[in-house]
Amino acid sequence: MSEPHGGSRVQISKVEAEKARMEPRFFGQAAATRSALVLPISAARWLLLLVLLAGVYFFHGFLVPVLAALVIGFASWPVYRRLLDAIGGNRTFGATIAILCVLSFIIVPISIATAYAVDEVRIWAIWAIEANAQGADTPSWLTGIPGVGAWLGTQWATHVGRPGALGELIQLVSGSNIGNIYRGVLVVGASAFQSFLTLLFMLISLFFVYRDGERFAAQIDRVGERIFPMRWERISRIVPLTISSTVMGMGTIAIGEGILLGFCYWLAGVPSPVTLGLITGMMALIPGGAPLCFTLVSVYLVASGSVFEGVALFAWGTIELFIVDKTLRPRLVGGPIQLPFLPTFFGLIGGVKTMGFLGLFVGPVLMALLVAIWREWLREVTSHPVEEATIEAARPPDLAR
Numbered sequence: 001m002s003e004p005h006g007g008s009r010v011q012i013s014k015v016e017a018e019k020a021r022m023e024p025r026f027f028g029q030a031a032a033t034r035s036a037l038v039l040p041i042s043a044a045r046w047l048l049l050l051v052l053l054a055g056v057y058f059f060h061g062f063l064v065p066v067l068a069a070l071v072i073g074f075a076s077w078p079v080y081r082r083l084l085d086a087i088g089g090n091r092t093f094g095a096t097i098a099i100l101c102v103l104s105f106i107i108v109p110i111s112i113a114t115a116y117a118v119d120e121v122r123i124w125a126i127w128a129i130e131a132n133a134q135g136a137d138t139p140s141w142l143t144g145i146p147g148v149g150a151w152l153g154t155q156w157a158t159h160v161g162r163p164g165a166l167g168e169l170i171q172l173v174s175g176s177n178i179g180n181i182y183r184g185v186l187v188v189g190a191s192a193f194q195s196f197l198t199l200l201f202m203l204i205s206l207f208f209v210y211r212d213g214e215r216f217a218a219q220i221d222r223v224g225e226r227i228f229p230m231r232w233e234r235i236s237r238i239v240p241l242t243i244s245s246t247v248m249g250m251g252t253i254a255i256g257e258g259i260l261l262g263f264c265y266w267l268a269g270v271p272s273p274v275t276l277g278l279i280t281g282m283m284a285l286i287p288g289g290a291p292l293c294f295t296l297v298s299v300y301l302v303a304s305g306s307v308f309e310g311v312a313l314f315a316w317g318t319i320e321l322f323i324v325d326k327t328l329r330p331r332l333v334g335g336p337i338q339l340p341f342l343p344t345f346f347g348l349i350g351g352v353k354t355m356g357f358l359g360l361f362v363g364p365v366l367m368a369l370l371v372a373i374w375r376e377w378l379r380e381v382t383s384h385p386v387e388e389a390t391i392e393a394a395r396p397p398d399l400a401r
Contacts, residue, residue: 064355065198067362069367072102073213074240075247080210083148093209099203107199116274124272132166141304149303234376243365250364254284261294264316268309270297285348285364292322343367
């Protein structure tokens with residue numbers, strides 16, 4: 001009796017399952033035939049993108065010190081390889097020696113010069129506030145400039161001489177009043193702790209760039225070959241050579257010209273020689289910037305009565321630039337790329353506006369990379385017309401039309 005009863009139960013369950021399969025479902029298909037709303041690969045990609053965005057959001061404050069460490073590491077890598085060969089390949093010991101050298105020859109001199117420059121700029125700002133409140137008489141050396149002295153004296157009396165005129169001029173040029181500029185100078189002078197933290201993070205990053213740089217570069221090469229299988233070898237060679245050429249060439253020459261001309265400014269008795277030396281070094285990154293700086297300073301010396309000092313400064317600057325342009329610059333800035341004036345200028349201004357002092361080097365490097373990629377693309381494009389002409393000639397007449 002139990003078997004027929006059990007058999008009928010099995011038969012009834014089959015009939016109900018058949019009816020359930022024929023009836024429409026309120027919530028879509030059954031679980032066995034339903035497809036996933038989001039495929040696993042797509043979900044993994046979106047999850048990876050969210051993780052990357054979260055990493056950028058939380059660690060964007062470390063972008064500047066990491067970029068600085070990469071730039072210094074790329075630029076000094078050939079010298080670091082010689083250091084490794086000399087000490088037997090001990091990367092930890094070599095990275096420690098390299099960090100000490102960077103501190104001694106780059107960080108400490110730049111920090112001392114920046115501290116002096118901030119003090120000098122603060123004196124300028126105090127004078128500007130007093131001149132804006134009470135007015136300032138036209139300097140005698142300004143009217144003594146041959147040819148344009150009278151016109152410059154009139155412009156001084158119009159835009160600087162009367163009370164409030166200097167503030168209006170600064171508001172027109174920069175978009176902010178003179179008080180905000182002075183407070184900004186004070187903030188720069190008082191932000192030593194923030195600068196110390198940035199410098200500390202940069203040195204830590206640079207230590208690991210020196211110690212684990214080759215291992216990390218090999219990992220990037222493997223990923224790059226998957227993304228650009230036919231072009232990564234050329235790109236990976238252009239990037240370090242371009243950075244090394246740009247930083248070691250332009251940066252070394254700019255720092256050297258800023259130091260030498262700043263020392264000459266001090267010898268000639270020019271006010272604020274450290275600040276003028278820093279400005280000359282920054283302008284030396286632009287073609288023609290350094291000659292413009294020492295020429296204006298020479299004109300100031302001659303107009304103020306120091307004729308010998310002005311002529312000597314102009315002669316020394318001309319001889320120095322001639323020697324640098326004919327001997328050092330072709331060797332240091334040789335490399336795979338020569339930057340024209342306009343990309344160099346845009347890279348310098350945009351880099352300073354975005355990253356401050358570090359932008360003096362990062363901006364031209366990025367522009368150099370863009371120019372290098374553009375020239376690589378042009379080289380590939382110009383090599384295709386021959387192939388296209390060959391293919392066009394091989395086609396039948398009707399297809400060629």
